[in-house]
Amino acid sequence: MEQRLSLITLGVSDVARARAFYEALGWKTRAEPEDDVVFFQSGGMIVALWSREQLAEDSGVEDEGGWGGMTLAHNVRSPQEVDAVMDEARRAGARIAREGAETFWGGYSGLFVDPDGHPWEVAHNPRWTIADDGSTRLPA
């Protein structure tokens, strides 16, 4: 198994609402308005929105609702950019779980939760490198 992730699918209760949230953050998709799955090309991988009920069935798991032990992160190039993205998320209707602040690991981050309960940390980690194309690298 190669060491990579190709796709992450976020289960949502209302695809149109979830799509509108990510579009309000500036994300673009080629999905048609009536499509029941929405794909966003996200660097070298894909982020998808799909019915949580169908995703649970397709994934062979029981769904009792709530959070499931996965948190997403969007790394940026400065603490100021963390605050700017957190403001965008607030305007798009996210719940703000943590405002941007210095972290225990020596960086700066905030955390928002999307309309379906999926948490996104917005982080500046001074030890990680973000290339012009947005790809993020651990220290060499």
Added chain:
Amino acid sequence: MEQRLSLITLGVSDVARARAFYEALGWKTRAEPEDDVVFFQSGGMIVALWSREQLAEDSGVEDEGGWGGMTLAHNVRSPQEVDAVMDEARRAGARIAREGAETFWGGYSGLFVDPDGHPWEVAHNPRWTIADDGSTRLPA
């Protein structure tokens, strides 16, 4: 907010056990044996393993256990490669939720669940392009 994901953190009950599972799949990390967070460079992003309890607290969410509406996928270049990765996952101790088979969307996929309940679809989608570096692209 740029259209990309930098990091996904998988909350786990035992970091050493989870690390051993991903290492059995062939993944490599530079983490020290005693590190409480394990980072895997995964293409242009990072996959991390961390205590689910600490991750919940850090993410500002309540955790009642179980699945949370996110499913990962690892796309490969042929149906045969799906079956090969599924065999690797079985040998590494994954629960097999679905054996490789043709799918309703015109591809071929199987699904395994890691020791902490995180589902991974292993998929061949003939409409998506996988580059030599593993990056995956939607149709143009």
